[in-house]
Amino acid sequence: MTVNPDYNIRVDLFKESPTRKIDVIKEKLQREGKDIILLSTGQPSIPPPKWAREKLSRELLEESMRLYAYTPTQGRKTVLEAIKQELEEHEVKLRDKQITLTAGGQSALYATITVLFNEGDNVVVFDPMYFGYWPLLDYAGVNVIDIVEDIKQGFKPDLDKLEEITSKKKIKAVIIVTPDNPTGRILTRDEAERLASLAEKHGFYIIVDEAYRTLVYEGEHHYLYKYAPGRVIALNAFSKDPGIPGWRLGFAYGPEWIIQRVKLVVQETVYCTPAVAQRLVEIYLSDRERRRQHIEKVKQVYRRKRDTIIDEINKTLSKAEYTKPHGGMFLFLNLEKYLEPKSITAEQLSLKLLEEKGVATVPGSYFSKHYKHALRLSFVSETPERLREGIRRLAQLLEEI
Numbered sequence: 001m002t003v004n005p006d007y008n009i010r011v012d013l014f015k016e017s018p019t020r021k022i023d024v025i026k027e028k029l030q031r032e033g034k035d036i037i038l039l040s041t042g043q044p045s046i047p048p049p050k051w052a053r054e055k056l057s058r059e060l061l062e063e064s065m066r067l068y069a070y071t072p073t074q075g076r077k078t079v080l081e082a083i084k085q086e087l088e089e090h091e092v093k094l095r096d097k098q099i100t101l102t103a104g105g106q107s108a109l110y111a112t113i114t115v116l117f118n119e120g121d122n123v124v125v126f127d128p129m130y131f132g133y134w135p136l137l138d139y140a141g142v143n144v145i146d147i148v149e150d151i152k153q154g155f156k157p158d159l160d161k162l163e164e165i166t167s168k169k170k171i172k173a174v175i176i177v178t179p180d181n182p183t184g185r186i187l188t189r190d191e192a193e194r195l196a197s198l199a200e201k202h203g204f205y206i207i208v209d210e211a212y213r214t215l216v217y218e219g220e221h222h223y224l225y226k227y228a229p230g231r232v233i234a235l236n237a238f239s240k241d242p243g244i245p246g247w248r249l250g251f252a253y254g255p256e257w258i259i260q261r262v263k264l265v266v267q268e269t270v271y272c273t274p275a276v277a278q279r280l281v282e283i284y285l286s287d288r289e290r291r292r293q294h295i296e297k298v299k300q301v302y303r304r305k306r307d308t309i310i311d312e313i314n315k316t317l318s319k320a321e322y323t324k325p326h327g328g329m330f331l332f333l334n335l336e337k338y339l340e341p342k343s344i345t346a347e348q349l350s351l352k353l354l355e356e357k358g359v360a361t362v363p364g365s366y367f368s369k370h371y372k373h374a375l376r377l378s379f380v381s382e383t384p385e386r387l388r389e390g391i392r393r394l395a396q397l398l399e400e401i
């Protein structure tokens with residue numbers, strides 16, 4: 001007799017994340033002794049600075065419960081102060097109740113979407129968009145309206161189109177990631193100002209994902225919150241800077257009435273965030289000059305890697321389309337001219353590339369309903385030489401298929 005499992009079928013909207021799926025195959029191949037070039041993950045390749053780790057490691061040896069205890073859900077006052085002070089340098093001024101820690105960026109996404117959306121709300125997103133949002137928006141039951149960003153225009157968000165939509169329909173919120181994952185595009189000041197003024201005029205919220213805000217290679221990150229403080233909820237993570245993705249710490253800031261509810265969702269899901277991660281971040285943020293030097297060093301390394309992967313693409317993949325990422329960790333490579341004539345999807349290519357050539361990537365279709373022949377390539381995890389090798393193997397495969 002088969003037993004039908006009786007559960008909330010809405011959770012079936014949660015699928016295994018694309019990078020997790022790829023990790024499973026990658027790990028199997030690695031166990032079989034294959035060398036895999038990792039162009040799939042947004043895993044930093046540089047740990048937090050040694051001075052911060054040293055200070056923390058000494059504190060870990062103290063006979064005290066401080067780094068092992070529960071903390072307030074919102075976060076320890078001292079770390080919240082350190083984050084607020086850092087944001088003030090960018091003219092983002094927050095009161096105590098306008099910021100809360102979250103268990104990584106993912107928990108900030110989940111909590112904010114849970115708080116803000118009712119079923120049937122209209123939510124505008126820009127396609128391609130970080131894959132983490134799609135299942136959460138489905139789960140919330142919102143009506144997603146996507147505006148495709150044109151690769152030939154550098155993935156600029158089409159704000160004319162947004163204005164057209166908002167003048168016809170009641171929009172609850174717009175979601176934007178800057179610097180972007182997967183495209184590396186950053187919002188210009190003009191775009192940030194215009195988006196903020198549209199939010200004020202039409203009364204919608206902006207969820208801005210700033211997980212990569214300190215990894216900008218050209219230009220600068222513009223803090224949307226500054227331009228529309230009553231309308232912007234900003235989501236952040238410490239996974240990329242200072243590089244502690246496994247320690248699960250992020251934060252959200254914005255209007256008090258939203259953030260206080262975000263805090264309660266965090267309370268009911270994880271209760272509090274890791275005390276040890278909070279302390280590391282506090283140490284890291286408190287020494288501004290050494291932190292600045294660390295970020296400069298990291299950016300120099302990542303920028304060089306980005307330039308290497310671009311150089312190799314230019315040499316070996318003349319029909320590929322991309323725009324130079326000005327921030328973040330990824331390059332979005334459109335291979336339509338190679339794949340479309342052969343009716344091969346990005347998913348098929350990505351799998352073949354991993355199994356036959358030992359190169360892990362993420363299919364662009366996980367980020368986009370429009371770009372069906374693209375791959376997202378991470379340029380941070382591997383050495384420059386291995387980045388080149390990864391692209392050479394991709395070019396070889398494209399010749400063979």
Ligand SMILES: Cc1ncc(COP(=O)(O)O)c(C=O)c1O
Pocket residue numbers: 042103104105106107109130132177180181209211237238239245249250
């Ligand atoms: C744009 C973006 N937002 C949020 C997250 C989630 O952050 P975390 O890894 O801290 O959960 C990521 C992770 O890669 C991301 O790229």
